[in-house]
Amino acid sequence: MNSKINAKNSCPIARSLDFLGDAWSILILRDAHAGLTRFEQFRKNLSIAPTILTKRLATLTEEGILEKRVYSEHPPRDEYVLTTAGRDFLPVLFMIGDWGRKYRGDGKLVRFLDAEAGTEIKPVLLDEVTGAKIGSRPIQIIQPDVEM
Template sequence: MTRRTYGGQRCTVARALEVVGERWTLLIIRDALLGITRFEGFRDTLGIPRNVLTARLNLLVEHGVLERVRYQQRPARYEYRLTGKGRALSPVVVTLMNWGDEYYADDLPGPPTRVVHEGCGGHVVPRMVCERCQPPLRLVEVSAVPAGWRRADDQSG
C-alpha cells in the first residue's frame, strides 16, 4: 500500500486522512457501524481484495479505530469491533452519506439507506452547533481561527 503523508502540514484534517482517507476505509467503518464484525462479512459486502482488506483492518487496529477480538480458539478466528474512537466517526459517515444522497443519488429511486432516530423514526441529519450556546449554525456564521486565538470579549479562560 502506498501511503501518502502530510508530515509537513500542521493540520489535523491531514492527520486524520492518514488513517481514514483511503478509498476503502470509510466503507469498512460504515459496515462496522452497521454491525459487520468479521473479515468475511466485510469482504462479502465490499467485494474488496483480501490483501487490501487485511491491510486496512490492520491500519484501523493500529490506530485504535477497531479492536481485534478472538471469537474462536481452534482455529483462532477474530472479529473487528469499533472502539470509542471508531464509533466517534459515525457523524462523519452519516454526514458523508447525506451529502452523497443529495448530490449523487440522481439515478436511484431514493437514498439506499436512511439513518433514523429509534425513538421517533425521524431521519437523522447532521448539524454544526456551537459547543457553548448550542444553536444550529450555517457555514457563513463560522470561521477557522488559529489555535490559541480568543475573542477580546471571551471570558472563558
C-alpha cells in the first residue's frame, strides 16, 4: 500500500479515504466537525506536515468550506471554522465512515456518538422523493445534453 494513511488507523473515515481521494482535506473536515479550529490542533491531531496542512487549509478556505478568522492580533493568529458548506459535509463524512466500518473495519475503531442521546450514530441515506434507502433500488444515469 503506497498510502500516507496507515491502514491500521482506528478511524473508518481515514481507512476509506486511503484510496478514495485527498485524505488530508477530508480528515481536516472531520476534525473541524469535532471542534478543532486552530492550525496547531489540526497539525498535532493529524500528525500532518505544516506545509501540507497550510496548503489544505488554504484550499478549503478558498473553496468556501472553512472560514479563516483572526483570534489573536499579537502575535497574529487565525482559526478555521466551518462554513455552511463545511457543516453540510458532515453527512458525507458519516456515510464514508459507515462504509469504512462495514468494509474496512478490522480491529478497534473510533465510535461516533450523538452527544445528546449518547447513542452511536448509524447513518442512513434516503432519497427525499421516494423515501427509499439509497442503494436499495436500481439507478439510471442521465447524461446532460451537450451543446457544441
